[in-house]
Amino acid sequence: xxxxxxxxxxxxxxxxxxxxxxxxxxxxxxxxxxxxxxxxxxxxxxxxxxxxxxxxxxxxxxxxxxxxxxxxxxxxxxxxxxxxxxxxxxxxxxxxxxxxxxxxxxxxxxxx
Amino acid sequence: xxxxxxxxxxxxxxxxxxxxxxxxxxxxxxxxxxxxxxxxxxxxxxxxxxxxxxxxxxxxxxxxxxxxxxxxxxxxxxxxxxxxxxxxxxxxxxxxxxxxxxxxxxxxx
Numbered sequence: 001x002x003x004x005x006x007x008x009x010x011x012x013x014x015x016x017x018x019x020x021x022x023x024x025x026x027x028x029x030x031x032x033x034x035x036x037x038x039x040x041x042x043x044x045x046x047x048x049x050x051x052x053x054x055x056x057x058x059x060x061x062x063x064x065x066x067x068x069x070x071x072x073x074x075x076x077x078x079x080x081x082x083x084x085x086x087x088x089x090x091x092x093x094x095x096x097x098x099x100x101x102x103x104x105x106x107x108x109x110x111x112x
Numbered sequence: 113x114x115x116x117x118x119x120x121x122x123x124x125x126x127x128x129x130x131x132x133x134x135x136x137x138x139x140x141x142x143x144x145x146x147x148x149x150x151x152x153x154x155x156x157x158x159x160x161x162x163x164x165x166x167x168x169x170x171x172x173x174x175x176x177x178x179x180x181x182x183x184x185x186x187x188x189x190x191x192x193x194x195x196x197x198x199x200x201x202x203x204x205x206x207x208x209x210x211x212x213x214x215x216x217x218x219x220x221x
Contacts, residue, residue, distance in 0.1 A: 006154075030218055034209075043211070043213045043214070044200070046209070055139040078168040088153070089151070090154055092155075097204060097209070098143055098204055099160075100143075100145045100157045100160050100202075101145075101155075101157075101202070101209065102157055103147075103154035103157075104154050105153055105154045106152070106153060106154050107138075108152065
């Protein structure tokens with residue numbers, strides 16, 4: 001069966017520091033991969049999605065970036081974190097655009 | 113942009129009561145998905161609906177998609193404290209995937 005791992009679970013970082021969140025999927029090949037942010041409240045904001053290695057689409061301009069160095073690995077990065085980057089970050093995968101997405105457990109990011 | 117409106121925003125019910133959450137789109141949907149989220153955790157996929165008029169059930173949760181494929185409802189029968197959480201609908205209209213803003217459900221024992 002397929003599983004998705006996301007880490008770390010929680011992270012406290014100072015303003016201006018770099019960020020790297022990692023997400024890996026097991027048990028499937030060539031998945032669609034997604035990064036979401038869930039700020040205060042419940043709405044999910046799609047940040048990036050990828051349909052293949054090296055293929056990244058950005059939905060919202062910001063100081064975050066994403067990379068997909070391997071088929072089942074998706075990384076969310078920042079060179080300098082802002083206070084507004086605080087939130088709950090979720091990674092997800094799906095087998096295609098029209099199949100449900102399955103989510104990791106999320107990373108709670110707090111910027112001080 | 114595609115919007116999914118969920119109602120109500122929050123719901124507090126007594127244990128054992130039935131409840132319904134609605135999700136409405138202004139456009140015809142290719143697929144409609146229901147998720148549940150406990151605070152601070154990831155989303156758990158519940159059900160997917162793709163055909164107009166489709167209805168699916170899992171334990172005490174039933175989801176329906178209307179014939180026009182623009183509105184879905186999630187119905188919980190005889191609610192329990194374990195049903196508490198945030199329920200989100202998600203939908204695809206093509207290559208885009210959208211989420212509703214969620215409904216927070218509290219079940220009082």
